[in-house]
Amino acid sequence: MLKQIRRALLLSLALVAPVMADTFVFTAIPDNDETRLRERFQSVADYLSEQLDVDVRYVPVKSYAAAVSAFRNNQVQLAWFGGLSGVQARQLVPGSEAIAQGKEDTQFITYFIAHKSTGLEHSDTLPKAIRGMTFTFGSKGSTSGRLMPEYYIRQAFGEAPKDVFSRVGFSGNHSRTIRLVESGTYQVGAVNYAVWNSELDAGKINTDAVKVIWETPPYQDYQWTIRGDVNERFGEGFKDKVKQALLNMDDPELLKKFPRSAFIPASNSDYDSIRETAKQIGIID
Amino acid sequence: MILSSTSVRITAAFVAIAILCLFAADLAITTINPWQDLAALFLGMVTPDFFSLEHIGTALLRTLAFAFTGVALGSVSGFLLALVFRFRAVRMFCAFIRAIHELFWALIFLQFFGFHPLTGVLAIAIPYAGIFAKVYSEILDETDPTPERVLSRKVDVLSSFLYARIPDALPHLITYTSYRLECGLRSSAVLGFVGLPTLGYYLESSFSQGYYSEVGALLLLFYVLIATLRLWARPRLIPLYVIAAPFFLGDGLPIVWGNVVRFFTQDIVPSPLRDGEGLSGLWHWLSDLAVNQAMPGIWNTLVLTQIALVLTGLVTLMAFPLISRHFGGPTRRGLGHVVLVIARSTPEYVIAYILLQLWGPSMLPAIVALALHNGGIIGHLIGRRSNEITLRPDAPKGIERYGYELLPRLYSPFLAFLFYRWEIIMRETAILGILGIYTLGFFVDSAIQNIQFDKAMVLILVTAFLNIGVDAISRRVRARLKLKVSMTCEGH
Amino acid sequence: MDAVHLRNLTAAYGGQQVLGPISLDIRPGEHIALVGGSGAGKSTLLGLLYDQVRDRAALVPQEQGLVQSLPVFHNVYMGRLAAHSRWYNLLNLVWPRRRELRAIEPLLEKLGIPDKLRTPVATLSGGQKQRTAIARALFQEAEILLADEPVSALDGPLAHVVMGLMTESYATSVVALHDIDLALRYCDRIIGIQNGQIALDDMTRRLTPSDILPLY
Numbered sequence: 006m007l008k009q010i011r012r013a014l015l016l017s018l019a020l021v022a023p024v025m026a027d028t029f030v031f032t033a034i035p036d037n038d039e040t041r042l043r044e045r046f047q048s049v050a051d052y053l054s055e056q057l058d059v060d061v062r063y064v065p066v067k068s069y070a071a072a073v074s075a076f077r078n079n080q081v082q083l084a085w086f087g088g089l090s091g092v093q094a095r096q097l098v099p100g101s102e103a104i105a106q107g108k109e110d111t112q113f114i115t116y117f118i119a120h121k122s123t124g125l126e127h128s129d130t131l132p133k134a135i136r137g138m139t140f141t142f143g144s145k146g147s148t149s150g151r152l153m154p155e156y157y158i159r160q161a162f163g164e165a166p167k168d169v170f171s172r173v174g175f176s177g178n179h180s181r182t183i184r185l186v187e188s189g190t191y192q193v194g195a196v197n198y199a200v201w202n203s204e205l206d207a208g209k210i211n212t213d214a215v216k217v218i219w220e221t222p223p224y225q226d227y228q229w230t231i232r233g234d235v236n237e238r239f240g241e242g243f244k245d246k247v248k249q250a251l252l253n254m255d256d257p258e259l260l261k262k263f264p265r266s267a268f269i270p271a272s273n274s275d276y277d278s279i280r281e282t283a284k285q286i287g288i289i290d
Numbered sequence: 291m292i293l294s295s296t297s298v299r300i301t302a303a304f305v306a307i308a309i310l311c312l313f314a315a316d317l318a319i320t321t322i323n324p325w326q327d328l329a330a331l332f333l334g335m336v337t338p339d340f341f342s343l344e345h346i347g348t349a350l351l352r353t354l355a356f357a358f359t360g361v362a363l364g365s366v367s368g369f370l371l372a373l374v375f376r377f378r379a380v381r382m383f384c385a386f387i388r389a390i391h392e393l394f395w396a397l398i399f400l401q402f403f404g405f406h407p408l409t410g411v412l413a414i415a416i417p418y419a420g421i422f423a424k425v426y427s428e429i430l431d432e433t434d435p436t437p438e439r440v441l442s443r444k445v446d447v448l449s450s451f452l453y454a455r456i457p458d459a460l461p462h463l464i465t466y467t468s469y470r471l472e473c474g475l476r477s478s479a480v481l482g483f484v485g486l487p488t489l490g491y492y493l494e495s496s497f498s499q500g501y502y503s504e505v506g507a508l509l510l511l512f513y514v515l516i517a518t519l520r521l522w523a524r525p526r527l528i529p530l531y532v533i534a535a536p537f538f539l540g541d542g543l544p545i546v547w548g549n550v551v552r553f554f555t556q557d558i559v560p561s562p563l564r565d566g567e568g569l570s571g572l573w574h575w576l577s578d579l580a581v582n583q584a585m586p587g588i589w590n591t592l593v594l595t596q597i598a599l600v601l602t603g604l605v606t607l608m609a610f611p612l613i614s615r616h617f618g619g620p621t622r623r624g625l626g627h628v629v630l631v632i633a634r635s636t637p638e639y640v641i642a643y644i645l646l647q648l649w650g651p652s653m654l655p656a657i658v659a660l661a662l663h664n665g666g667i668i669g670h671l672i673g674r675r676s677n678e679i680t681l682r683p684d685a686p687k688g689i690e691r692y693g694y695e696l697l698p699r700l701y702s703p704f705l706a707f708l709f710y711r712w713e714i715i716m717r718e719t720a721i722l723g724i725l726g727i728y729t730l731g732f733f734v735d736s737a738i739q740n741i742q743f744d745k746a747m748v749l750i751l752v753t754a755f756l757n758i759g760v761d762a763i764s765r766r767v768r769a770r771l772k773l774k775v776s777m778t779c780e781g782h
Numbered sequence: 783m784d785a786v787h788l789r790n791l792t793a794a795y796g797g798q799q800v801l802g803p804i805s806l807d808i809r810p811g812e813h814i815a816l817v818g819g820s821g822a823g824k825s826t827l828l829g830l831l832y833d834q835v836r837d838r839a840a841l842v843p844q845e846q847g848l849v850q851s852l853p854v855f856h857n858v859y860m861g862r863l864a865a866h867s868r869w870y871n872l873l874n875l876v877w878p879r880r881r882e883l884r885a886i887e888p889l890l891e892k893l894g895i896p897d898k899l900r901t902p903v904a905t906l907s908g909g910q911k912q913r914t915a916i917a918r919a920l921f922q923e924a925e926i927l928l929a930d931e932p933v934s935a936l937d938g939p940l941a942h943v944v945m946g947l948m949t950e951s952y953a954t955s956v957v958a959l960h961d962i963d964l965a966l967r968y969c970d971r972i973i974g975i976q977n978g979q980i981a982l983d984d985m986t987r988r989l990t991p992s993d994i995l996p997l998y
Contacts, residue, residue: 211326
């Protein structure tokens, strides 16, 4: 009740000094199945809480940009970012650090997928025949669904996607990209390979209608990024404790949530190439 | 001639513009096999699953709480603004704040308030305050001025206002405010699309994941909420709801005030200025933004809006008989109400997605989605208005009744509603980026997703001025037609 | 009160002069009737008059100036808003003060509508509305009463009661009337208006109906 009164006061006056509860808050980009985000990450929060000896809370967000903003605004102190969102976040929060990445994230790839009616087959280079077709990215802020595919499209054709394709859409997320290409609404799309594989395993993809036509070369993707000021707030050595807790995570159940086989150390410089790519495309100033 | 020639001429002009726009618009149908996902979608809609959603009750509560708090705050601020509405600066200020879509307000506040309830409350309250200010001041201006005239000049301003002006305006103020509440519920639900914990949050999540039974459940719930609004939102209960609402907004995360300062002193400052590139850098930055985003954005927005406006009119004219008592019995009208509730309560975004599957990416799904949604809203208002008309007992039936008795009487309010809605249709073109239609809203969203708030702010300003422009034209057209429809949900 | 001196009053409508120039003195203690055909300019003259003496006059306009959704009580009370602080007025709006109720009740009784104290004006008949407007003016107790056809909706005996009350309560009054008999009976000076000019201005005792009739 007291809390409610406080909130009411806060709302009516909007003049309350920042109330900083000492809860360690983290978030994750909504890369996959947003309806299950909370249950997906609650067990991670429990694990971290146990390892770090502080209250840990997970907050779901609706977009990549919202994850970056929450991190930047110090409303979350730790985040599971994609390659691009991590670069954006670290650029905005001086002192923040990439501390761990999934084992798979050093070798992440994007699948270009196409509807069968295009007649496209799997090939070792991006097929020139996709010129003039309709194409959909995933979310605007995604590394695997936007940044890297756009980079490779520009590399292959020397033009912006809107000039290569007859129509360019942004489906919003990876599973919707799969669905839109599967139905032929868009002829070609770019999708996170991990999402494709997990949907394939779950039997959710009609492989008669849609297939992978090209795989990008590997690039760095997801990573855990932590704010630089956590030690001041949660005690000396806190950042290292978080890093250790992540690296020590070996419960297969927990790792499956990401899904990664293990976490390995990461550093800001691992993502230099992603930043360069984003700059070239104009996503980062 | 029953219809004034002016209204015929204006209608013809707008239809002609829309036809010209059709040539500029991309309307191709390019789908191959739409039925697979659509079948799943419709199956899901008819087999709603109310149980797999963990937080559906909370989402419903939050939707109501944000709507009530936001509309209440907007209404109080709007009322205060209405008192000083005679000042040009106030009028411009109000036109400006209502020209920015709730979703954009939410996206702006998200950057510095983050997931604090204030974000959602202000996202509704601010544009609504601008709308309320305008309509309230119209209502106050329309009340009988004679009671004030007979008062002694020594009477203080407050007493004179409270006794001579408010009592007669009050019923109209209340009617309008409660109409606005339905809009507030829709806004509140839609704010979930950007992360507020309302119905839209879950709707978008389930929808993007293809959990159509959950989508069906959420939509049904929302339809019921809107359809029964008059039953549970009794005027006497409203104060109770308003007092209770702030307690049900949820916790969110605490506000860090440093972020607010940073947003205004750094984030929205154009990057060339931040990086010390001076005026030439700024000029280059601005012209690049204008040529590559603002101009094409304005063009696409206008083309889409003008076609959607005329199609909305057509849908309205076909839809209003569905709920009119001059056609069909109570069962038919009941069904008509259901159809219109579905049309106006299904977010355009969802309709557009369904049509995208049917027809493939082009402007067509966007146009039809906007027309169905807005036609549902105006059709509802015109249908209700038609019920106020009493026909002579031997009036013709069927199509003659429609053409000779009703249409001539309803055409003026119809045009008025449509022109009021013009500006809103334009604002709604913002959220159709999924279709690959690069409206201004698409570019605003892109800038925000790229964390380029300086660009986002410039584009939002462009959007606002475009809206103000359309609003001004609409006002002149309405003035020429001598149309006045106040006290309606969409009347602003 | 002081006498009212009006000089060269004019009124124009749509660029066309419809009244005046008129000069007029109103002496304290005078009951003046404005008579003349419809459209002659009586209401316009009253309006101009009211603008000149607004600080010390109570007005009963033809359109009555009632707040339709407020009860009779509040409408009558509005006559004396200036006599109280805004907070007292606010309180009385929400929660009628006993003192004011007691003061207004007898007034309504005299006007024949005691049972309408708490009835919203919107639901009253034309005659009842008219008496509410008059009650407000009487309650106001200003120096001078300006009334425009105040008894047009009242029949025979009631019109006399109301006219009697008005002349009794206000020492000085200017009342526009179309009923010549009432004018002759309750007023001691009669001003006839024709085509926006004063066509007749004399003491009642020197006039008969036949002097006034040509004005119509």
